[in-house]
Amino acid sequence: MSCARAMPRSLGRPTQPVRRSCRISNDMRLRTRIVLSSVAIFAVGLVVAVGATFGAIQDLRSDRTDELMRVMTTRVIDSGASDPDGVVDALDIDSPVWRALAEAGTVPSFFQIRTADGQVLRTVSFGLRPDLDSKLPDAMQPGERDGATSDIHPVATRPGAAVEDPPGWRALSTRVPDADGLILVVAARTDADDNFSQRLGALAVTITVAVLGAAALATYWLFRRHLRPLEQMVAVAGRIGAGDLRTRIVVDSPAVEISQVAHAFNQMADDIERAFAEREQSEQRLRQFVADASHELRTPLASVQGYAELFRHTSNNPDDLAQLLSRIEQETNRMSVLVDELLLLARLDAGRALEQNPVDLAQVTAEAVDTVRVRHPGRVIRLATSGDCWVVGDTLRLRQVIDNLLVNACLHTPANASVDVTVERHATTVVVEVVDDGPGIPDDLRERVFDRFYRVTEPGAGAGTSSGSGLGLSIVSAVVTAHGGAVRITDGPTGGARVVLRLTAAEPG
Template sequence: MRGFPRRTGRPPRTGLGRRSLRFRLVLFVAVTMAVVCGAMALTTVVVQRVYLYEDLDQRVTDAAERSQGGLQRRPGSAKDLGFLNERGQPTGTVAARFVDGRIVAAESVTEDGHQRTLTTAQRAALDGITPDGSLHTRTIPGLGTYRVTAIGGDGVPVLAGLPAAGIQRVLDRLIVVETVIASVGLAAAAAATTTVIRRQLRPLGRVAATAAEVSQVPLDRGEVAGLTRVPEADTDPRTEAGQVGVVLNRLIDHVESSLGERQRTEERMRRLLADASHELRTPLASIAGYAELMNQGDEQISAELAWQRVTAQSARMTGLVEDLLLLARLDEGRTLQSVEVNLATLVAEAVWDARAAGADHGWRLALRLADGHASVVGDQSRLHQVVANLLTNARLHTPAGTQITVSVETTGGECVIRVRDNGPGIPPDLLPTVFERFSRGDASRSRAPGTGGGSGLGLAIAAAVAEAHGGRIHVESEPGRTEFTVVLPRAGTAPEAGPRPAQGL
């Protein structure tokens, strides 16, 4: 048998999964931040554009009103645009006059403050604008995009326009600045996010490394013990990775305990097979020996004696096989017979039988029945076997003169059988395994001379039958006092389907 010690050192890397998860998290955060920054930048540009155009529209309207007022104060022809020479006219301002809905004069203010007449193509870009005060966006060849309006009312109809190129330049610069700021912010955020995510995923990586290390342990052979656990620092239930660590440790504990129980079961089965083989080999060897002597015609042994020994060993082997068969059937969960059994009568008969077989012991029977009867539902022959096995065990493992007291009690919904003796007691190291199969105490407890060796199945059968009837059995022992207690449900309180199947080994 070999174990697997707890391993130390750096755990094996599980980089693929970690990098994949880290990459996805960083990518998700980066995309999210990019979307958020893009939405904020777009919103800022849209709001700034609306604000700038509202301001431009107001200036265009003011320019048109100012131009109309200048014409009213200036005498001149219908093509007079002299008001453009007045101070305060912005560079690039366009003005025009209408006659019968047609533009008859159109000029713009140059950078040096003079007026320049618009060409026919440039004037054509202003066609279709009526003096109703509405605002329009027009692209004038050679001058660019303009925001224009025309007003009439009670005054002289006049058109005025201001260039929108400044607004576009402001918006372009704003987009560039926001792009630079967003890029720097995204890069910094990505770096910080990568660092934080890497740090937060380290415990998860160690948990994965622990799982990978456990998966490499050959669990199909040998004694499984000391499996690697997730470090305590990585089992903080307040974090997601810690919760995974706690669950993984719990799973490893369960696997280790289950495999340990399987190992113990296999050991018990191997010991059971070895003990059964040993028990069967002894009578078989005896039968074979006597048969050989009879075949050789040995005069030192009579045929009658040989047949007696062969018959005795055959009976012993038959009893052992029947006991093993009974335990196997109980292990399979086969249902026992279900009838009402009077325990007081059954125990009394068993005590009389034991007294006849062990006259050198003191026997005492005590009935403590609260309502005058102690009935249970079960298999009468098997319950008799339980009591007989306990009495035989007390008789064989105690010296002559030992006082054996058997009592039957009723307490509430239970019937209790107690078998107590004042013999030497059961050794403490044997007490935990006294109900296991082929468990013997011959080396430690006194035995009556000439009784012969038992198979070590009596107490195991008693425990299995008691459990099959929905009851339980336990023992308390010390020098001078050993007491076996069998507790069974009384009739009327047992399960409707009768005795329940016994459990395994």
């Protein structure tokens, strides 16, 4: 079964299928794997702890019984008894309390005196008896020296006992000192310990199962709560892939790592939304730019076509023909300038590098001012420079920036308005200001004037207001940005416009 999925065209992504692994839906979920692994580790630790505790309790109870048998044997040895009757008297077991405890299996309940070679001489028991042969087994034979004891051995109950589940026994053999090698056998039932062990084991199993179940439920709930943002990421990623770029993850997990991942995912989603928004805006600007360029080129082309038609149908008057050719030349020059400006903007948009040479911006500005003064002899244009105003950049493009600012100031202000130009170095920047005495630019239009083909027509402006292409300030902004600088428009001291241009200063070339 294929899991190929085509991304939506609305995101502008390739429509080739993107392969995704189908094992995710078939394999065990991450949360389940983590829960099972955690419970398994917890179970191992719990079983080890319970087993160790159970074993310690078992050893403790066995040690208690064994110690009681050794204490009784030590009493016989310390009494100095040398015959069977003396040994029995030394045990001091002929009391109702001892008899009751012995019959219940709480204390040793079997005592036997044997000859040196293991033959039975006398037996004292309460209740059930262990299965011991008439001759003492070799494994229970104590050493030859007086006071020697054997290891404690497990023994079964004598066959034929009228009980459903005969208890087990633990037996200890001791050679009585100074008694011709008599052997004392003491045995204690283990049914009390066995019953306690069974109850303790059942309780331990019950508690272990209950604790593991509670741990599994708690772990599952905790992981479900803390991993919920991951499930949201999957759902949000699916919605983003379907074209909903505004959906985000609501982070409510107390886990720092999960919150960091969720915040990083939201940041990535913000970046994706911003990138697609910028792309959409760029495409919209491109479409608008193409439409505006087509419109701007259509006007001079229509003029050229009209003049050409008029030239074809006009008389042979040389003056008329010269005027028509002059008009055609003007329109073609206008188209040429427009095309050059469009190509410059296209190159800047494409990020093509400009020349990087030391440029004396004060000298470039002075040359531009001189040129504008010649073209507008009646205009008052003042220039002031100070300090080293060197920058690194493209001399031709920086000259074009200053030309555009001066021409813009002359075209969009009354003929009697003056223009003040200053070039100064401020620490690490070179600042160029062009201030006019015109009507100024409204606050809500100061950003739009840098848009391509945007024109501002102010009351009282000069007659040439509408003759611009609408690309002058766009070129200024694009060239300055390409040089790593900035340009902005503020109010001048007399209410006119002040254009401030800032570029990074450099050392003299």
